[in-house]
Amino acid sequence: MEQIKNRSLLSAMCENTNSAIAVDNPATGDILGYVPNHSKQEIESAVSKAAEAQKVWAKQTAKQRSEILLRWFNLLMENQEDLARIMTLEQGKPLAESRGEVAYGASFIQWFAEEGKRTYGETIPTPMADRRIMTIRQPVGVAAAITPWNFPIAMITRKAAPALAAGCSFVAKPAAQTPLSAYAAVELAYQAGLPRDLLTIVTTTDAAMAGELFCGSEQIQKISFTGSTNVGRILMKQSAESVKRVSMELGGNAPFIVFDDADIDAAVKGAIASKFRNAGQTCVCANRFYVQNSVYDEFVDKFSKAVSELKIGHGLEEGVSIGPLIDDNAKNKVQRLIASATEQGAKVAVGGKDHGGRFFEPTVLTDVTHDMAIVQEEIFGPIAPVIRFNDDESLIQMANDTIYGLASYFYSKNINRIFAIAEALDYGMVGVNEGVISTEVAPFGGVKQSGIGREGAKQGIDEYLNTKYICLGGM
Numbered sequence: 074m075e076q077i078k079n080r081s082l083l084s085a086m087c088e089n090t091n092s093a094i095a096v097d098n099p100a101t102g103d104i105l106g107y108v109p110n111h112s113k114q115e116i117e118s119a120v121s122k123a124a125e126a127q128k129v130w131a132k133q134t135a136k137q138r139s140e141i142l143l144r145w146f147n148l149l150m151e152n153q154e155d156l157a158r159i160m161t162l163e164q165g166k167p168l169a170e171s172r173g174e175v176a177y178g179a180s181f182i183q184w185f186a187e188e189g190k191r192t193y194g195e196t197i198p199t200p201m202a203d204r205r206i207m208t209i210r211q212p213v214g215v216a217a218a219i220t221p222w223n224f225p226i227a228m229i230t231r232k233a234a235p236a237l238a239a240g241c242s243f244v245a246k247p248a249a250q251t252p253l254s255a256y257a258a259v260e261l262a263y264q265a266g267l268p269r270d271l272l273t274i275v276t277t278t279d280a281a282m283a284g285e286l287f288c289g290s291e292q293i294q295k296i297s298f299t300g301s302t303n304v305g306r307i308l309m310k311q312s313a314e315s316v317k318r319v320s321m322e323l324g325g326n327a328p329f330i331v332f333d334d335a336d337i338d339a340a341v342k343g344a345i346a347s348k349f350r351n352a353g354q355t356c357v358c359a360n361r362f363y364v365q366n367s368v369y370d371e372f373v374d375k376f377s378k379a380v381s382e383l384k385i386g387h388g389l390e391e392g393v394s395i396g397p398l399i400d401d402n403a404k405n406k407v408q409r410l411i412a413s414a415t416e417q418g419a420k421v422a423v424g425g426k427d428h429g430g431r432f433f434e435p436t437v438l439t440d441v442t443h444d445m446a447i448v449q450e451e452i453f454g455p456i457a458p459v460i461r462f463n464d465d466e467s468l469i470q471m472a473n474d475t476i477y478g479l480a481s482y483f484y485s486k487n488i489n490r491i492f493a494i495a496e497a498l499d500y501g502m503v504g505v506n507e508g509v510i511s512t513e514v515a516p517f518g519g520v521k522q523s524g525i526g527r528e529g530a531k532q533g534i535d536e537y538l539n540t541k542y543i544c545l546g547g548m
């Protein structure tokens with residue numbers, strides 16, 4: 074942490090008391106620092122203050138809110154290097170990826186600072202001559218979020234920016250493994266002029282308590298979650314009692330498909346970017362590769378060669394593209410899935426070995442079949458299982474055979490096939506001849522058990538607005 078120049082970014086760090094949360098560096102296991110372990114009462118108090126602050130904020134014009142958000146965007150970009158270092162230290166991703174995430178996270182603030190000014194209502198042609206009918210759009214109130222460790226800044230700004238732009242206040246509980254980035258990003262919001270009670274980070278080792286509190290609170294009108302499908306289900310059940318609005322961005326099992334008419338070199342490049350970003354720890358990472366018979370060997374050869382060239386190491390080291398996994402559980406899961414696949418006949422084309430600590434070699438597995446656990450489960454690690462397929466019909470059947478429906482990818486040069494496959498894939502997002510599709514301007518989200526709602530794009534702000542119908546009679 075000595076290398077962080079803007080020390081105000083670390084102002085949330087606290088002394089090592091009995092209850093403080095220790096944050097470690099997944100590359101070394103060293104403790105980086107401590108953050109507060111907030112009690113239930115402290116979190117309740119943050120929610121109550123957010124409810125008060127929201128009333129004032131909602132009365133500001135969208136333009137006034139936008140000005141503060143744009144200052145926040147600028148401060149994030151001015152502090153990009155420090156924020157990226159904090160992120161790499163606590164999360165493990167390579168520094169270049171952390172810089173990219175800071176810019177990506179900031180882009181949602183810039184985008185929604187603008188979109189907040191366009192939350193138009195409607196005037197509706199009336200069927201009754203003495204009436205006028207219109208709608209206005211109003212902030213839902215207090216929004217709460219629970220976010221994961223894999224994108225410690227972007228998953229907060231992708232929710233906080235539309236909420237704040239719409240006139241809501243926002244309370245977020247980041248993952249206990251990556252709170253430093255969250256606190257640092259929010260500190261810059263205060264420096265941009267955002268009232269403290271309007272945007273609060275709370276941290277606790279008792280995530281279940283925070284979830285129950287958020288979902289059960291009458292003061293919170295909306296909960297937004299990114300994380301595992303399992304926790305998403307719990308939060309949806311808990312939200313039922315207070316009939317809370319929910320946005321859920323949950324697990325994925327993205328198929329990456331290479332057809333016989335694909336540009337194989339482009340597919341290899343896309344596969345590397347899609348699979349190995351954040352060491353495979355993103356919900357939109359390619360999880361399973363389906364390659365058509367006639368190009369299978371060529372793809373596997375070129376892909377394996379590219380994977381063997383990826384450098385593993387500490388994210389701050391020059392040229393590293395594969396950092397550590399977030400914790401021992403993540404590594405154990407990867408090892409279990411590889412062992413189970415190889416016992417059933419899969420072959421290791423490259424990688425496959427423990428690299429010490431929380432590191433695992435980027436791996437390509439061949440002779441994989443669709444029924445293996447490594448294909449059925451979300452891997453969340455740097456392993457690429459490659460499956461053969463013969464025809465488009467059986468391919469679509471396999472690709473859609475999952476409870477998940479977040480991202481999917483395919484490579485083809487045939488325009489008829491492109492439309493047919495894009496329409497047939499049961500997913501919220503489809504990358505065609507492209508392995509990384511995330512951008513603030515496009516709607517991010519899933520179908521089936523990958524979630525509810527959309528983030529980013531013009532749709533993202535709808536999640537934080539109510540539509541009110543006003544009927545004007547006696548005209």
Ligand SMILES: NC(=O)C1=CN([C@@H]2O[C@H](COP(=O)(O)OP(=O)(O)OC[C@H]3O[C@@H](n4cnc5c(N)ncnc54)[C@H](OP(=O)(O)O)[C@@H]3O)[C@@H](O)[C@H]2O)C=CC1
Nearest residue numbers: 220221247248249280281284300301304323324356451453
């Ligand atoms: N869609 C995505 O982007 C993500 C998907 N995942 C998937 O989930 C798997 C497990 O990862 P994991 O980190 O455990 O994901 P979780 O879903 O457990 O964690 C995500 C967030 O939810 C919190 N949380 C955990 N349990 C509860 C609960 N009962 N009530 C309320 N909040 C809760 C966590 O807090 P805390 O950190 O304090 O435990 C964290 O802030 C991964 O291997 C991957 O498959 C994981 C992360 C992101």
Ligand SMILES: O=C(O)CCCC(=O)O
Nearest residue numbers: 223224299355356357511
């Ligand atoms: O849920 C995730 O894994 C984060 C989303 C990554 C992205 O926006 O590309």
